[in-house]
Amino acid sequence: MPRGKKHSAEQVVNLLRQIEVAVANGKTTVQACKDASITEQTYYRWRKEYGGLQVDQAKRLKELEVENAKLKRLVANLSLDNLVLKDFAFGKLLSPERRRQAAEHAQQRHGLTERRACRLAKQPRGRQRYRPTQRANEDKLTQAIITLAGQYGRYGYRRITALLVRAGWKVGKDRVERIWRREGLKVPQKQKPRGRLWFNDGSCVRLRPTHANHVWSYDFVSVRTHDGRMARALNLIDEHTREALLVRVERRWSSALVIAALADVMVMKGVPEHLRSDNGPEFVAHDLRRWLADTGAKTAYIEPGSPWENGYCESFNSKMRDEFLNGEIFYSIKELRVLAERGRKHYNTARPHSSLGYRPPAPEAWLASASRQAEEPFASLTPPPPAASCIDPNLEITALH
Numbered sequence: 001m002p003r004g005k006k007h008s009a010e011q012v013v014n015l016l017r018q019i020e021v022a023v024a025n026g027k028t029t030v031q032a033c034k035d036a037s038i039t040e041q042t043y044y045r046w047r048k049e050y051g052g053l054q055v056d057q058a059k060r061l062k063e064l065e066v067e068n069a070k071l072k073r074l075v076a077n078l079s080l081d082n083l084v085l086k087d088f089a090f091g092k093l094l095s096p097e098r099r100r101q102a103a104e105h106a107q108q109r110h111g112l113t114e115r116r117a118c119r120l121a122k123q124p125r126g127r128q129r130y131r132p133t134q135r136a137n138e139d140k141l142t143q144a145i146i147t148l149a150g151q152y153g154r155y156g157y158r159r160i161t162a163l164l165v166r167a168g169w170k171v172g173k174d175r176v177e178r179i180w181r182r183e184g185l186k187v188p189q190k191q192k193p194r195g196r197l198w199f200n201d202g203s204c205v206r207l208r209p210t211h212a213n214h215v216w217s218y219d220f221v222s223v224r225t226h227d228g229r230m231a232r233a234l235n236l237i238d239e240h241t242r243e244a245l246l247v248r249v250e251r252r253w254s255s256a257l258v259i260a261a262l263a264d265v266m267v268m269k270g271v272p273e274h275l276r277s278d279n280g281p282e283f284v285a286h287d288l289r290r291w292l293a294d295t296g297a298k299t300a301y302i303e304p305g306s307p308w309e310n311g312y313c314e315s316f317n318s319k320m321r322d323e324f325l326n327g328e329i330f331y332s333i334k335e336l337r338v339l340a341e342r343g344r345k346h347y348n349t350a351r352p353h354s355s356l357g358y359r360p361p362a363p364e365a366w367l368a369s370a371s372r373q374a375e376e377p378f379a380s381l382t383p384p385p386p387a388a389s390c391i392d393p394n395l396e397i398t399a400l401h
Contacts, residue, residue, distance in 0.1 A: 009050070012046050013050055015046070016046055016047060019043060022035060029043065080110065080112075083110070084106045084110050084120055085120060087106070087109065093122070096123070099121045099122065099123035099127075099128075100123060100128055102121045102123075103117040103118050103120075103121040103123050103128055106120060106121065138179075141164075141171065141175075141179065142179050144164060144167075144169070145160055145183070145185070148160050148163055148164070149180075149185050153323075153327065154187060154319075154322045154323045155187070156187050157180040157185070159351075159352045159358065161176045162352035162358035162359075163352065164176065166352075207300050209240035209312075210240065211240055212238060212241050213240075213269065213270050213271070213272045213273065214273050215238075215239045215240065215272065215274045215275075215300065216236060216237065216238055216245065216272040216274070216276070217236075217237055217275070217276035217277065217310050217312055218235060218236040218237070218246075218262075218275065218276075218313060219234075219235055219277065219278060219310060219313045219314070219317060220233065220234055220235075220280065221235060221320060221321060221325070223249075223325050223330070223336065224330075225331065226329055226330060226331045227331075229251070230251070231249050231251055231333055231336060232249070232250060232251075232252075232253055233248065233249045233340060234247070234249075234258065234261055235247055235313060235317060236262070236265060237313055237316050238272075239312040239313075242312070242353055242355065242356060242361040243348055243362050244316060244344045244347050244361070246264070246265050246344075247340045247341060247343070248261050248337075248340075249340050253282050254282065255282055255285035256287070258282050258283070258288055259287065259288055262275075262292075266295065271295050271296050271297055272297050273297065273298060274297065274298050274299070275297050275299055275300065276301075276309075276310055276313070277299070277300075277302070278301070278302055278304075279301055279302070279304055283301070316347075320343070320347075324339075324340075347360075347361070348361050348362035349362050
């Protein structure tokens with residue numbers, strides 16, 4: 001039998017029996033081992049391991065040893081997998097980038113193969129090996145997004161995308177979102193949960209606008225100047241077009257001032273069919289109601305304690321307070337009036353509105369020329385010249401002071 005050949009359990013038992021027969025017939029152990037083509041040390045080792053076993057028993061013993069070795073390796077692998085998974089417990093692996101980092105960490109710290117690390121991180125190996133190619137304008141786009149996020153701190157990545165597209169960038173919201181998340185940008189949400197009151201017909205808004213000048217809604221927003229004195233802004237919007245028709249600030253309001261403000265808007269926009277408001281003393285005054293009836297406009301008062309019935313105006317008020325009032329210090333009532341009017345024009349002509357497909361509310365704003373856009377806060381976003389397949393890398397965006 002050639003040297004170096006592995007013997008099966010049956011062959012080992014047969015050789016042991018052969019040597020036992022030879023020794024019983026007068027041969028020495030050394031001579032019997034030589035005839036069996038094995039060494040004396042191998043004979044004694046086999047006799048210690050397989051001595052007294054039958055062929056089937058030796059075969060079963062060998063199988064048990066193999067199974068035991070497999071179980072030991074399996075337990076060791078499971079223990080290592082559990083250790084690696086515990087090392088992954090710093091957060092949920094929801095994105096491909098986090099799974100890629102987890103797989104690389106397992107390879108470097110625990111010495112796992114790429115296949116095994118990807119299996120534990122549930123990451124396809126093709127995605128693990130993929131290396132994203134950075135576009136030529138990636139840095140400039142990132143700087144533009146950071147500039148806009150700093151300038152409009154309450155805008156999310158969707159509105160930022162609309163502003164970039166308007167400025168000339170050929171970019172989608174997915175790419176902007178990827179850069180947004182990579183740079184750690186976020187819009188903190190500060191909204192308390194509240195209950196809703198419903199009518200018997202299951203509706204929350206009793207009169208829905210169907211066309212321009214169908215329903216106007218107006219409400220007051222309180223603000224303080226730097227000296228601590230109170231001022232109130234009257235906000236008037238068209239619920240169908242979402243256009244802010246009026247933002248007028250006064251220290252004190254009366255029904256006469258409200259009539260004067262409404263008259264100024266009606267001269268330019270026409271008389272609405274309905275005016276929606278709450279039950280504030282300025283809105284329910286007899287002089288105002290009589291004047292509205294004479295002009296042909298109908299009143300649509302909401303239920304007391306139900307501000308969500310005036311949802312369009314309340315939404316405008318919250319955006320105004322979040323994006324404008326909370327971020328400014330007003331040293332005089334005149335400054336407040338100037339900035340409020342500029343903010344109203346920006347809301348109508350530049351600010352992307354989500355319910356209008358991220359377009360400005362004012363109809364003429366979308367058809368405005370570039371010279372008109374230069375008067376808005378986005379004048380510093382100089383669009384690049386049109387290109388067939390790429391964006392001009394020389395596009396610069398500067399922050400407004």
